[in-house]
Amino acid sequence: MSTSVGTPAPASRLPRSVDDVTGRSARAILAHRDSPARQFARLVLLGVSIVVLVGGWRVTDIDLAKLANAQNAGRILTALVQPDVVARDITQTEMRTPYTVGVTGTGEAVATTPTGQRLRVLPAAAKAGDSVELVGSGFEPNADAQLRLDTGTGRTILLSRIPTDNRGGFDVEIEWPSANTAPAGDYTLQMLVNAPSGGLHISDTLVTGLARMGETILLALMGTVFGVLFSVPFSFLGARNLMGASPVGLIIYSATRTFFTITRSIEVLIVGLIMVVIVGIGSFAGVLAIVVHSIGSLGKLYSEAIESIEPGPVEAITATGANRVQTVLFSVIPQVIPEFLAVTIFWWDHNVRMSTVLGLVGGGGIGYLLIQYIQLLQYNQSATVLWMIVAVVTAMDYASAAIRARLV
């Protein structure tokens, strides 16, 4: 078998496989088998991995059936697509009529308003277990009406919530509650109807949320600014290429890096909890938490930026007879400025994300609002806040990436 020199050989004239020469296939020649010890070790690793995963499943109480029971999930998901961003003003109409409890009455009790709303209650007195018919007309369509019993002592008892139909009326029967709820006596029946009125406007939730979001971004900014002010000087002490020349320098370098690692290892929420204890609930605690957490992370990132500079210019400036400070000023700082800026912007972006959760521990910002809404089961309002966080974090993410791309 021969191939001509100088011209590419057609495929058919190449050796079909190495066994043309050796009698063995190329695959067999190139085959690679691990040693038995390695194969065994791999088997052990696989076994250990399975045990850890199974154990983890049990320890963390993973229960997929709970996910299937999605009553709350449904409400939350519904709320997510219906955030509270616009609202109409609510006008409340009140009407009253005397009512006796404890006897089964006859006839009807009627309440009216000058604006044409009318409520009839049949019969005009009731005792526990009686069926009472409520007929209303002239209200706003799809409004929310509450029937209450006024004890005359400043306390009212909610009897029923009645939605009005699309013509603004209702006709429902309720069962009169037990004597425990409404003891016998003379009362005043009170009807409160909440109806939306006027045009759509931005909801209070959105206004509050925007204010809190502004506070959150500024909280992150202040935390970042002070974090930068503290970490930049330290970062030069934590750069091995500047400090590694002498034993004393190496000690300072190691101490600085250890300091960075310690402040970085405590998560921002935990620092926040501690700061709330020290300075009380509010944004200041959040700022302090971000500062402490940022010093370690920024310091480390800055130090690494300094360590990655070209050594040549440092050598050249040293050779001119410049002292250490001059060398850093004229050869290190010009080289690290773009990287420092990029790191700072990235970290502000990161800190905005951090400050959205700081409110959970009382550190101010929008997280504080969110946890209030969630605890009050106000899912639509919670959804508004969640979407605002998504929008702001996404925008910051994009903006910081764009700025960094231009800098580096």
Added chain:
Amino acid sequence: MLVIEHLVKDYPGNVRGLDDVSLTVPDGEFLVLIGLSGSGKSTLLRCINRLIEPTSGRIMLDNVDITAASAADLRKIRRSIGMIFQQFNLVRRSSVLTNVLTGRLGYVSPWQSVLNHFGEDDYRRALINIDRVGLRERVHQRADRLSGGQQQRVGIARALMQEPRIMLADEPVASLDPATSHSVLKYLQQINREGMTVICSLHFLSLARTYGTRVIALKGGKLMFDGLPSEIDEQRFKDIYGEEAVEVEIR
């Protein structure tokens, strides 16, 4: 006059960088260092201004012992030793002017330099030296916008700002094309003819023959040859670069 006596440099791990090198460089010489990569050329140059600390031996510049100088004295001595580098070692993001002015840092008080304050005298020198290397048009450009040859000329201007007694050049043209190499070496030759001692390591023997007034060769940290460029014949060349080597000419 530069006198080097029994200079030894040991690197960690039992690596001998320089092995008992003794050398006298009279004023006004254009001394070319040749030798393979790793033969100790860069180490020798950097020991002269103590960018690398020698292990033992003495270096005297005009009867001042560089090797024994304190940190403060060393900075003063370094002012009189200019240096240019293979990779130019400019601060890329700084302007040509700033790079040239940094050559003056050994003379400026630290407090003034913190404020980025150079005197009228420093600016005047910068102007003269930038003109000298023909870069007046580029004075405010960032160093990394310049071609390799232009960057090396900035390096020369920076070193000239020190008003040095001698100029060290560590492979100054190894990153440049042949034509640019000549233009850069012509600047060094010009400086040399005005009276400054130049010590320059080069890869190409042909360049050493063209520009050097004297050649020394290092091999494995030892001084192999010390003489005139014309004295390097075929056999000496093979002694320095090994039996396999073939001389490549650069014109």
